[in-house]
Amino acid sequence: MKVCGSCKLTLPLMSFYKNRRQPDGRTRDCKSCTYTPVSDVHPSSVRGKQQCRVCLKELPKTMFTPRKASPTGRLYICRQCSLLRSKKVKDGSIDARQYNILKERLWRLEKKELGLCTRCGFRKLFNATSCKQCHVKRNQDRWSKAERRVMQGKCKQCGKEKGEGKIYCKVCTLRFNRNSRDKANRKKQAARAALGDKCVCCGESIPEFLTIDHINGGGRNENTTTMYHRILSGDHEGLRVLCFNCNCGRELTGGICPHNLQH
Numbered sequence: 001m002k003v004c005g006s007c008k009l010t011l012p013l014m015s016f017y018k019n020r021r022q023p024d025g026r027t028r029d030c031k032s033c034t035y036t037p038v039s040d041v042h043p044s045s046v047r048g049k050q051q052c053r054v055c056l057k058e059l060p061k062t063m064f065t066p067r068k069a070s071p072t073g074r075l076y077i078c079r080q081c082s083l084l085r086s087k088k089v090k091d092g093s094i095d096a097r098q099y100n101i102l103k104e105r106l107w108r109l110e111k112k113e114l115g116l117c118t119r120c121g122f123r124k125l126f127n128a129t130s131c132k133q134c135h136v137k138r139n140q141d142r143w144s145k146a147e148r149r150v151m152q153g154k155c156k157q158c159g160k161e162k163g164e165g166k167i168y169c170k171v172c173t174l175r176f177n178r179n180s181r182d183k184a185n186r187k188k189q190a191a192r193a194a195l196g197d198k199c200v201c202c203g204e205s206i207p208e209f210l211t212i213d214h215i216n217g218g219g220r221n222e223n224t225t226t227m228y229h230r231i232l233s234g235d236h237e238g239l240r241v242l243c244f245n246c247n248c249g250r251e252l253t254g255g256i257c258p259h260n261l262q263h
Contacts, residue, residue: 197210199243
């Protein structure tokens with residue numbers, strides 16, 4: 001028995017299609033939720049026409065170049081618009097990449113205003129941008145490679161050999177750790193800059209010497225990441241920038257900086 005992800009009914013395994021990519025060998029949704037008539041999936045496949053996303057004309061499918069990755073099995077732009085675009089690119093009058101992005105964005109906005117899927121342009125919206133079928137297909141395409149690599153005992157990110165008991169290879173692990181450190185350092189620098197970026201006691205401004213101090217204590221009870229988020233959101237209450245000397249000196253002298261004791 002298995003619970004359908006869409007209708008939430010408990011059904012026998014025979015009510016689900018086979019799928020090798022799933023851990024239990026069956027699809028997430030039952031057959032009744034997965035199946036949709038061809039006329040509901042792609043109305044253009046029934047009447048043999050498709051809308052060009054550039055000229056917005058309803059043309060026969062023979063006017064579009066075949067493409068397996070497309071939901072309709074054809075390229076989104078007709079042959080005539082494709083030739084016209086190629087001529088303009090060769091002349092240098094337009095940038096091909098910017099041209100494609102602009103036309104694609106306008107087409108998606110038009111479909112979204114009509115309440116249609118912004119990927120296939122036929123079915124009604126399931127979430128903010130796509131229909132249910134395109135949403136499921138996009139997630140399957142996104143995760144299928146990673147799941148296949150994990151099942152084969154390879155690195156989840158690049159597909160190379162990895163150590164036993166590890167998810168990623170050494171190269172990917174080092175890259176992830178480096179990116180995490182860089183992200184943490186950028187967040188720390190932004191938090192210090194929001195508080196003045198120099199010691200309020202002695203005026204030290206070298207970044208390697210600076211720390212963030214809790215004026216009333218209790219710094220050990222607050223998570224560092226939470227503190228950075230609080231500073232960047234504009235809440236600076238009870239926080240200030242001190243250098244290591246002033247911060248450690250306050251702890252040894254009962255909360256008073258040694259600079260102030262000398263005066």
